[in-house]
Structure formats: structure tokens, C-alpha cells
Amino acid sequence: MPPTLEELIAEDHPARLVAAFVDGLDRAAWLELGVAPDGEPLGAPEYHPRALLSVWLYGFMTGTRSTRKLEAACRDTVPYLWLTGWQHPDHNTLWRFYEEHRKSMRHLFKRTVRLAVKMGLIDLAIQAVDGTKVAANASKGRTHAVAELQEMLERTEEAIRDLEAQNSAGEGPAPVHLPVELRRKEELCRKVKEAIKQLETEDGQKEINLTDGDASFMKSRQGIIVGYNAQVMVSPVKSEQTKEKGFIITAAEVVTDPDDHAQLATMMEAAEEMTGAKAGMTLADGGYHSGPNLLECAKRGQVVTMPEAQRRALEKPYHKDRFVYNQEKESYMCPQGHVLTFVGERQRGRAELPVRIYRGEGAECQGCPAFGTCTSDKRHGRELEISPHEEALRAHRAWMATKEAKAAYKQRKELPEPVFGILKEQRGARRFLLRGQANVRAEWLTLTTAFNLRSLWRFWRRGHVTLPLLGMSNNAKQSAERVAGFFVQQPPARSTASAAASA
Ligand code: SF4
Structure with missing residues (x-):
């Protein structure tokens, strides 16, 4: 007898985890996705939503994202045949399903994150945020x-x-x-x-x-591209048994702003919503550093470890950090012992923040040995601009000087960088296939959902996660039942009136 499909799929095959995840989705999850769990009002769909969703997730998990390639795989590739119960949805069917439900991918993504938390794979002691530029489907x-x-x-x-x-x-x-x-x-x-x-x-x-009106020019490692700024928040997964490392993406977003500054608070909030808890420490690179961000993190009560963009300036002997504030006299004392007094306020930056201005005496500064290094303004002497975030900036500088912060920051490169590498090199996420920010966001969320499923699979296959936790065991009988279920027609949901009329 030829082998059955069931025999061809290894017990620890990633398709089994995808099937277990999809079959474990409860009524609420299907409603979030916009799929009617009790059958469509006008009759059962031709293909079961579980089969179509499994194909999409397994495709994104293994780097197959185009509908035509997925259609071909559903005809001749064993894991797809097993996932669909030997059905062959064509590219139009697959596309219609994805098009209708992709905007709800965030709910599915959240379920992968909550699953990782529930299984104790991530403890949220540390998380890291970063962004990468992904080319748009446009010239x-x-x-x-x-x-x-x-x-x-x-x-x-x-x-x-x-x-x-x-x-x-x-x-x-x-x-x-x-x-x-x-x-x-x-x-x-x-x-x-x-x-x-x-x-x-x-x-x-x-x-x-003109092809993708939402995409904008971005500076990437490959030069200037037309694309999007794709952000992720990543938490490390560590297995005590095998010492194996992995990652779970706890927040994902796509923005049109090439600058990362505005994304720190948004990503921290999103990660908290997805995991249900605040992370102990967030690591970020200098691109996220700003006074308003530090103030926001202080308000949220979260520690953030990130270097300043102007690290070299901080080492200068006459940086404003070396000036000592006197609250009583509302003045600063310079390293040479001279006083800079408050002279007024002015607006600064796009946000027009009020900054406080302190000035020394022109004559004193001219006669100072540091003249030319500290300032070269003969008339007014040295001027200090103190923003409303100064206190938060100084507190953060003090934190960054500690051994603990330096040791923690070393982990930053080990977190988002490999995740971007996997998404771009293995899953082909160098370029988005869809156009428009809403569609591209859905594509990124599907990619990150599939990434998390792959991470869960790695730990499940080593026995650190059990399939019953995902809502299904991996024995052959249940798998066969799953496939058989695709051919059972769901009874159409009928109103009492129409049922009475047909009676
Ligand atoms: S130049 Fe003026 S502000 Fe700067 S150290 Fe000398 S006296 Fe102080």
C-alpha cells in the first residue's frame, strides 16, 4: 500500500504546529478574523477557513508569499496537501480569503505572543526595539x-x-x-x-x-529606496534545558516616517498590549534617543537603555553637562567657576518647545583660558539652552554610565538584528508584495505571526511546549479527523423566519 499523507508528515513537522495553532483558534478568534464560525449565511464556503488560513501561515513561515506559488504548492507539496486535506484552492480563492481577513492579522499575531507568554517562553525581563527599511512594491x-x-x-x-x-x-x-x-x-x-x-x-x-502613494524615500544599507520603516519589538526566548536561544516578536508596526524617534513609546505600548505586561528593560539604538522619549518612558515607569546620538559631544570638557545648576539662584556655574544667569526663554524645534536660556558675561569669557573651546562669543559669552527634558536627559546619562546599563546594552545587537536577517533572507521580506500602508502593515503582521509560529515550533519539537497547550494533540487519529472535517458541510445559519417558511 502506498504511504498515507499522515505518514509522510513527520511528527515534529512545522505544518503540524500550524495545524494545531489554527485548530486551537476558538470562536472569538474566528470572529476577530471576520470569519463566521457557524457557517456563512448563504451556505458553507467552498474551502474551509481553517484550510485556507493554514496555507497562508505555513506559506509565510516557509518564505512562500505569492498566491500563485501557494496554489502550485497546494497541488504538489506534501505539507500543503496535508494542511488542506488534499484540496486545491486556486490563487483567486487564496487571495480573496487573505484580502478579506488580512486587516485582522493583528489579532492572530497577538495570539502567538500570548501563547509564548502562557508557555513561559518569554519572561519580559528585557526587550529590544528596532526598525528596518523594507522596499515598497514600487519603482x-x-x-x-x-x-x-x-x-x-x-x-x-x-x-x-x-x-x-x-x-x-x-x-x-x-x-x-x-x-x-x-x-x-x-x-x-x-x-x-x-x-x-x-x-x-x-x-x-x-x-x-505614483505606484504606491504611501511609500516614501528611505535611507537603507542598500542606498536610497522607496519603501517603509518596519518596526519590531523582540523578546529573547531561552531554554534552560538545551540552552537554545530564540526570539518572539512582541510588537510589529509599519510606518512611513523614516525616522525612528516617534516609534519608541508607540512600540512599548503595543508590546505591553500584546503581552499583557510591561517589560523590565527596553533596549534601543541611538536613533530612538530624544528628551520627549525619555520623559515618556519615565512616565510609564519603564527603564530604557539606549546611547545618545551625540555621544562624542558628551566627552567634551565644556559640554553643558559639566555646568552645575543652582536652583536657589536660578543659575549655572561653569567649570571655571563663573556664573551663567537666566535671561529668558525661546521656542525650539518642530514642536516649538520653550527652552530656558542662561548666559555668562562676555568680558569674563574673553579672559578665560577656555575661550575659543567653550565659546567664541565675545559679546555675550557662553550660552546654555536648557530644554524641559534636561532632567530626564541627565538622569538617563547617569544610568548609561553604570556597569549594569553597559552590560545590558551589549545584548541589543543579539535581538532585533537576527530577526531582521531571518525575515529578509529566509522569508524574502526584502520587498513588500502589497501596496499602501494598511496592506503593507497586514503583510508585516502576517510575516511576524509566522515568525512567532516558527519560534514556537522550534521549542515544541524539542519537547518544551506540548501540543495540547495549543488545543490539539499530535496523534494521527485527531489529524485525520481534522482533515475529514474540511469536507463536512457547515449548515447555513438560517433565521427562524426563513426556516419556518421552508417548513
Ligand atoms: S568661556 Fe565662559 S563659560 Fe566657558 S568656562 Fe570660561 S568663563 Fe566659563
Whole structure:
């Protein structure tokens, strides 16, 4: 007898964990995904949602993200045949399912994180945040400023007028459909008008990509790309038994701002919501360092360990940190013993924060041996700008000087960097396949959900996590029941009135 599918799938195969995870989803989880758990009102779906969701998750887990490749895999690849119960959903069916439910991927992602917490794989003593630039599904050459778009619009409108004149000059009857070239030009015209409107309404946006209007220019290791800033918060998984290391992504987001500054508090909040607890310490690189971020972390009562972008400036002998504040006299004393007094406030930065200004005496500074190093302003002498975040900045500098902070910060590179490496090199996440921020966010969340499933699988196969915890055991009988269940038609949910009418 030929072997059965069940025999071909090893007992610790990743497809089994995907199946266990999907089968373990309760009624609430399916409702969160937007799938009717009691059957569709107009009859049962052709393919069971469990089969379709398993295909998507297993595909993202193994680096297959295109619907056509997934369709091919459902026809000839054993794990897919096992997951679908030997059904062959085509790319349209797979796409329709994903398109309808991808916006709810955040709920599924949260379930993987909560599962890791429940199983004690992560203890939240430490977490690290980082961002990576991922290319959009768009060409750099399609990014334009308003002036270029106006020019393009004029050229396209003129081309449309020419084509219309050519069409009307012919002797035959008018064509039933618009000629292809004319249709293309009209579509381009519509896109350009929309892009101009968006640039005029969006504050601060100067350029726009005609293929993906949400993508923006980003500086990456590969040079300037048109793409997105994809963020993750990562917690380490450590197994005491095997000393094996792993990672669980506890928060994922995609933003259009290439700058990481604004993401620290958002990512910390998201990680807390996903895990249900605050992490003991958050590690971040200098790109997240800012006074407002430190103040926010202090308010949240969370320790953050990150270097300052201006570390070299801190080493200078006349950095403002070397000036001593006197609260009673509302003044600062410089390293040479001279006093800088408060002279007023001024607005600073995009947020127009009020900063306090302290000045020395021009004559005193001119006669000081540090003149030229500390300041070269002969008239006013040295000036200090003290922001409302100064206290938080100084407290953080003191923390970063401790041995504990230095030792903790060494772990930062071991956390998000390998995660990005795996996502980009093994799962092909160098470029998004979808367009638009909402779609790209859903794609990133599916990638990170699949990443977490892979991590759970690694620990499950070594016996550190048991499948019953995921809602299913891995014996053959239950797997066979699962597959058989795909062919059982769900009774359509009928209203009492329609049931009475048919009776
Ligand atoms: S230059 Fe002025 S502020 Fe700077 S150390 Fe000398 S006296 Fe003090």
C-alpha cells in the first residue's frame, strides 16, 4: 500500500504546529478574523477557513508569499496537501480569503505572543526595539514632486486630446470600448490628479510615488529606496534545558516616517498590549534617543537603555553637562567657576518647545583660558539652552554610565538584528508584495505571526511546549479527523423566519 499523507508528515513537522495553532483558534478568534464560525449565511464556503488560513501561515513561515506559488504548492507539496486535506484552492480563492481577513492579522499575531507568554517562553525581563527599511512594491523612478506632476498632467492631457482627435478623424464607426492607449492615458491622468491633491492636502509631504502613494524615500544599507520603516519589538526566548536561544516578536508596526524617534513609546505600548505586561528593560539604538522619549518612558515607569546620538559631544570638557545648576539662584556655574544667569526663554524645534536660556558675561569669557573651546562669543559669552527634558536627559546619562546599563546594552545587537536577517533572507521580506500602508502593515503582521509560529515550533519539537497547550494533540487519529472535517458541510445559519417558511 502506498504511504498515507499522515505518514509522510513527520511528527515534529512545522505544518503540524500550524495545524494545531489554527485548530486551537476558538470562536472569538474566528470572529476577530471576520470569519463566521457557524457557517456563512448563504451556505458553507467552498474551502474551509481553517484550510485556507493554514496555507497562508505555513506559506509565510516557509518564505512562500505569492498566491500563485501557494496554489502550485497546494497541488504538489506534501505539507500543503496535508494542511488542506488534499484540496486545491486556486490563487483567486487564496487571495480573496487573505484580502478579506488580512486587516485582522493583528489579532492572530497577538495570539502567538500570548501563547509564548502562557508557555513561559518569554519572561519580559528585557526587550529590544528596532526598525528596518523594507522596499515598497514600487519603482523609485515613479516618485515625483508637484511641479513634475503638473508637467506630466499637461503632457498626458495633450496626448489624450491627440488620441481623441485621431479616433474621431477615422471614417469607420466609433469603437465600443475605449482604445487601450487612451484608457491607459486616462488612468494615468486620474492617478496624477489624485497624487497632486494628496500632496496639496498632506502637511509637509513634498514628493509622492505614483505606484504606491504611501511609500516614501528611505535611507537603507542598500542606498536610497522607496519603501517603509518596519518596526519590531523582540523578546529573547531561552531554554534552560538545551540552552537554545530564540526570539518572539512582541510588537510589529509599519510606518512611513523614516525616522525612528516617534516609534519608541508607540512600540512599548503595543508590546505591553500584546503581552499583557510591561517589560523590565527596553533596549534601543541611538536613533530612538530624544528628551520627549525619555520623559515618556519615565512616565510609564519603564527603564530604557539606549546611547545618545551625540555621544562624542558628551566627552567634551565644556559640554553643558559639566555646568552645575543652582536652583536657589536660578543659575549655572561653569567649570571655571563663573556664573551663567537666566535671561529668558525661546521656542525650539518642530514642536516649538520653550527652552530656558542662561548666559555668562562676555568680558569674563574673553579672559578665560577656555575661550575659543567653550565659546567664541565675545559679546555675550557662553550660552546654555536648557530644554524641559534636561532632567530626564541627565538622569538617563547617569544610568548609561553604570556597569549594569553597559552590560545590558551589549545584548541589543543579539535581538532585533537576527530577526531582521531571518525575515529578509529566509522569508524574502526584502520587498513588500502589497501596496499602501494598511496592506503593507497586514503583510508585516502576517510575516511576524509566522515568525512567532516558527519560534514556537522550534521549542515544541524539542519537547518544551506540548501540543495540547495549543488545543490539539499530535496523534494521527485527531489529524485525520481534522482533515475529514474540511469536507463536512457547515449548515447555513438560517433565521427562524426563513426556516419556518421552508417548513
Ligand atoms: S568661556 Fe565662559 S563659560 Fe566657558 S568656562 Fe570660561 S568663563 Fe566659563
